[in-house]
Amino acid sequence: MVWTGRAVLPSLLTMSDTTGRRWHDMGGQDAGPVPMDGHDFALWEKRVDALMVLCGQKGLFTVDGLRRALEDMGEDAFESMSYYERWIAAVNQNLVEGGAYTLEELGERMQEIAARGSTYGEAQSDG
Amino acid sequence: MVERVRVKALTPPGHVRAPWYLRGKEGVIERPLGHFANPEQLAYGLKADTKPLYRVRFRMAEIWGEGAENPDDTLDAEIYGHWLEKVDTHAP
Amino acid sequence: MPHDHHDHFHHEGMSPSGHPYRADNDTPLTYWQRMEIAVRELLVEKGHLTPAEIAAQIEAMDARSPANGAAVVARAWTDPAFKARLLENASEASREMGFDIGPLNLIAVENTADTHNLIVCTLCSCYPRNLLGLPPDWYKTRAYRSRAVREPRTVLREFGLELPDHVTVRVHDSTADMRYVVLPARPEGTEGMDEAQLAALVTRDSMIGTGLPHRP
Known part of the structure; x- marks a missing residue:
């Protein structure tokens, strides 16, 4: 698939105030101590990362498209969703915009997946 | 020759890579980095022009003023040419 | 599947x-x-x-893991010609050592007796992932992204690193197409060590700038 190139209006609602500064543009802001805790990445997170890299390599969309979608998701998403939750949402948005599949296809597939089982392991297509 | 530049103090909405805290600030070109596709077009799935990219060095005192943690520490950032304007060092 | x-x-x-x-x-x-x-x-x-x-x-x-970067650093500590190539073009120098870094545009910045470098991405989470692997969680936090450019010395203190006043801090904000890796200074007391021994001293944080290499 090649990008058909449709412009998407940036969301004007993702600015933190009326100056034009956007929420993700954090350099120099006040913030607390750096939290030092970390985690080992889960398999599903590694898969999201791999999907992004491969979609970029295949020309389905660019890392700038990913960032644009992440930025437009707004600050609430940054606070309430995990890093790779935001990434899969942004990957999906770019793929839908680029016509890789339709929202109908996505919605039906997600419903089908829910019916396969109640855990990530059970919900793979091979059970 | 040291080339002084100022980051344009523009405030368009949407995906741009010039950080807010550097807009309107003056620095020097540390080195040119070549030409790269314009992220402001790539982000929207558009065919992108290539733009020159520069590594620009700023003094912390220029960015943060009196409140700088250490005025002589520096900050380097990559800024696309269309976000930079030359500073005339020979101005009266 | x-x-x-x-x-x-x-x-x-x-x-x-x-x-x-x-x-x-x-x-x-x-x-x-x-x-x-x-x-x-x-x-x-x-x-x-x-x-x-x-x-x-x-x-x-x-x-990909910090061990890749550590091998590059150890080579630079022992081979002046390699170090020169690394500082000239870190992507090519890393590929020369056999690391598959893909299209990564890498710049190495050198710590010296009077310069300390620190890497951050204030706009998102850009990181030299194709050399060092995925970034630590703290690198992606609001706290690090916000503060590293305005109060790097205070942030470094939280990481246990106290820099003397005569050392200039150079912060690098990865705002576009380049990625950065710090070439830390070789610790004292390592004169007789070989590349593998030296590589074991190089920590991930020492290549981001939030730490120093281990001492032998």
Whole structure:
């Protein structure tokens, strides 16, 4: 698939105030101590990362498209969703915009997946 | 020759890579980095022009003023040419 | 879809790095996990990707770790000509050592007796991932992204690093197409050590600038 190139209006609602500064543009802001805790990445997170890299390599969309979608998701998403939750949402948005599949296809597939089982392991297509 | 530049103090909405805290600030070109596709077009799935990219060095005192943690520490950032304007060092 | 590729090569439930995966395979399925499965399946069915490509990409990313960067640093400490090439073009120097860094545009910045470098990405989470692997969680936090450019010395103190006043701090904000890696200064007392011994002293944080190499 090649990008058909449709412009998407940036969301004007993702600015933190009326100056034009956007929420993700954090350099120099006040913030607390750096939290030092970390985690080992889960398999599903590694898969999201791999999907992004491969979609970029295949020309389905660019890392700038990913960032644009992440930025437009707004600050609430940054606070309430995990890093790779935001990434899969942004990957999906770019793929839908680029016509890789339709929202109908996505919605039906997600419903089908829910019916396969109640855990990530059970919900793979091979059970 | 040291080339002084100022980051344009523009405030368009949407995906741009010039950080807010550097807009309107003056620095020097540390080195040119070549030409790269314009992220402001790539982000929207558009065919992108290539733009020159520069590594620009700023003094912390220029960015943060009196409140700088250490005025002589520096900050380097990559800024696309269309976000930079030359500073005339020979101005009266 | 075939079983996860890793199951064929690694202990059940263990990542290639030998750590357990986070226990997500048997916790309640989330909306976003369902989306990941759906996106992956649709991309495969429509011929954009193959399961083998996805597995290979995960393996390639798992194979990248701070040990790669440590090997580059140790080579630079022992081979002046290599160090010169690294500072001239860190991408080519890393490839020269056999590391698959893809299209990464890498710049190495050198710590000296009077200069300390620190890497951050204030706009998102840019990181030299193709050399060092995925970034630590703290690198992606609001606190680090916000503060590293305005009060780097205070941030470094939180990491246990107190810099004397005569050392200039150079912060590098990865705002566009370049990625940065710090070439830390070789610790004193390492004169007789070989490359492998030196590489063991190089920490991930010392290559981001939030730490120093171990002392022997």
